[in-house]
Amino acid sequence: MVAAQKSMTQSAMTQSAMFQAIYQGKIDAVQSVIDSGVDINMRYQVEGKRGGVTPLMMAVAYLSTPEMIQFLIDSGAEVDAHCDKQSTALIYCLGIGSKFFKTLLPVAPGSTRTDAELDRAKYEIVKVLLKNGADVNWARHESDHSDPANRMVRPRDRTDGTTPLAWYLRRGHTMGRRDWICTPEMVQLLIAHGADVKVSTSPERETPLMFAVDQGPEMVQLLLDAGAKIEAKCRYGEMTALNHAADGKNETSLRSAKLLLANGAEINHLSKAGYPLTQACISGNTSMVELLMEHGADVNPSGGFTPLMGAARGSQVELIEWLLKEGADPNAVNRNGWTALMEAAQLENADGEIIAMLIEAGAKVNARCAEGKTALMCALMWAPPATIRQLLDLGADVRMKDEDGSTALMLAAEESSVEVVAMLIEAGAKVDATNAEGKSALMWAAKFACPAAVRLLLDQGADVRMKDKAGSTVLMIAAQGYSEESRVEVVAMLVEAGAKVNARGAEGKTALMCAAMESMPGVVRQLLDLGADAQLKDKAGKWAIDYAWDNFALSGSPVLQQLKTAF
Template sequence: MERVESPETYIDLFLAHVAEISEDATLSDRLIGFINTNNLEEDRLEKIGNVFSNLINVSGKRVYYLPSVYEQKNVAIPPEERLHHACIYADLATIKKIAAQSPELLDLLAGSPQLSKLMIAARYAPVAVVQFLLENGADASITDSDGWDALHHACQAGSLEAAELLAFEKSLNATTTDGATPLMLAAGNGHFAVVQFLLKGGADTSIKNANGVNALHSACQGGSLEAVQLLILKIDPNTIGARGTPLMVSVYCEHLAIVEFLLEEGADPALTDTNGWNVLHHACLSGSLETAELLASHIDLNVTMTGGQTSLMAAAQNGHQAIVQFLLGKGADASTKDSAGCNALHFACIGGSLETVQVLTSHIDLKATTTSSQTPLMLAAQNGHFTVIQFLLEKGAETSITDSNGWNALHIACEAGSLEAAELLT
């Protein structure tokens, strides 16, 4: 078998190797055979092992046998490291053996990040491993360097059975160093069953993290409509956190079903975040045409955010030509300027989407200038958008106009260092 250098390539090679050998061979034999065939150096085993840890199932079984690979290569590893790997790969026999010999290792924080064995099992292993560790004295209240305990890890991973074992009263509402609760972590990762369990257990929905984010914000990011439907019974849909309202979060994450549900439940689309952005601004930034179409009937298309920008400008700068066309068709005002005197065409020329520029030139004068007397052509030259410059010139854009510094488009292209633009403009 050919030797390769990229660790990721070993996944494909290993799967090919598995297919070549007997179906009754154990996974450990397969993995050891593969390692030996490729003659891997000892200092590469850990790196390759990390790649293999992503192989969740091979022939219906987990890859549990990285410690066996170390032994086969005569690499001495301490019990702590063996226990760490055993918890990741759910090797319960090894866990039991080491726990009997060195029970103090169960609560020792190790690895990067620093995790206890119970945290590792809660995140990666079947519930039987979590149960064994708890029955043998593992401390569920220990936290890692980020303030996460085992329940936080179980909720992040979506392990309902592990969460049920770990959710004793004093940890149910424990917060991490940035203020996240188990409920927020389950909601933020779309784990509806875990959210449902935590709520039945009395999880506090009023808690906010350091950024003012609550569990409903998290659920709108996680994308579980069922979780949102549960949490909205307890949390005001118009609360504002660092990323705005729950509706804004669902818009930005493009969870259309959640957007529709929140609007039906009274979420206010006119609210703005700390930048003065409303939900339509966010939809135009993210580029979701379906979301923009849904929101356009709920909000004024020409409302400006901080700095005077409109939704049309946000879509234009980010090259979302379909949204630009939709907004124009619904009556968005293309002549509106922001506090710097930029209109939607100026923003499109900054962004560089030729298709968007082509749509807007039918609505906006090519000679329109900003407060610093810059034309769309100058902004395209400043940003090196060759095809946009070429199109604007074909449409009759004037190259002789100068800005407030006395610079024309050629000056600006040369200052920006764009040879192609300079050649077009000479």
């Protein structure tokens, strides 16, 4: 044990000596450490964990001088050694932005350098690494490297992964122009040394060209000239470079889009995010919309997320008005059967002006999506009560059912405010309508333990003794769940309204058995206080207490003793 601790201490001292020498940028100090027998390819550890970072990677991370980098390589540093995350020194260097360098390494030598100076330092280091044979197409594969199966394939043998070029452009894409701008000179340098512009990242399969649109047309042109495929699609969302550009909101993305279009980019490519025009409409980028329309973007593409739907989702009032004037079809549907009105109605900040505009333009207020839901049903989850009222006033049918047989009232009983439930009943919703499972709005309100909704439905004559197709009563449904305080209140309310506390379901179970299986002590206690019979058995011959033993929520509860003493 003592020997092991001594070894760990010596290792830490060795690491510290090498680290300090590199940190200070003193080649003679590094030479002294090497002369003492330290392995130039040693791996740094943090808190006893192997991180796999070598002295060369450390020197690169601190943007040491090219002379230091060359010295380390001449001293035997492996230029393509990689850490546990498959990053090489080249990838380390290309992933450093000025914000990272100045914020996280404020006391590092040279940390007062300007962004331009830092970019130049990176460039010079990359030149040294490439001159010494750094693999420009090493694929940093982002997977679980602790899995032996992933370690069996060498990164340089993969057909996908994050190469140095993709990593450089990707960092600029994800960190933003506030951190650093990828320079054309660096990209030219990588391409000149054989960087593959077609390789895609993993697992998203995004290409360097997709990342480059954020950096402007000069970068895009460099990649196109080098053979980048303009119509390549990423796995996530099936987006092309033009789709990525259309998502942008700045002048840089606009100029990149112009160049892509000039080089034949497919303007009506349908990705999972929609068409390029749709994406521009979501963000309200009018300049991008105008550009795409000038190049022939279809205002009524078929089978996908249309521009009008995008503008509705983005609450873009002026764009919606403009698209309608251009002939956009307010009743066009996407792959799921959704319309622009459904998109507008389901928003938490749903805009009444947009809803009115769409219906005035001919949008069918009672159109159904593939699941049978109407705009009114779509609105119930997030939209404010004012939107529900507006849809009702504009002709929404409150009695329509979706493919599961659910009505707007059933959906409101589990999702919405009591104000909305009252609004729907006032508009003519049938209180005891049932869905395909035989469940009523009262059952849904009871299931989600909504006392106010339960009270309102009971006051409106909801049948408290109704059973669903599985034979469960409203009380049985209310007895299962973990919202203790509100569930206790609902149980009492239902019994007071006439629910039979010992009524049985299809398997002979009672509400007490249901509560014993999956509820809280307060619910079980409430049922016992209301006359639930603990001595009843179901068809399997089990008492409520038999189910209670397996309910962790009742463990150690006095309720167990109450159930025992019932015998």
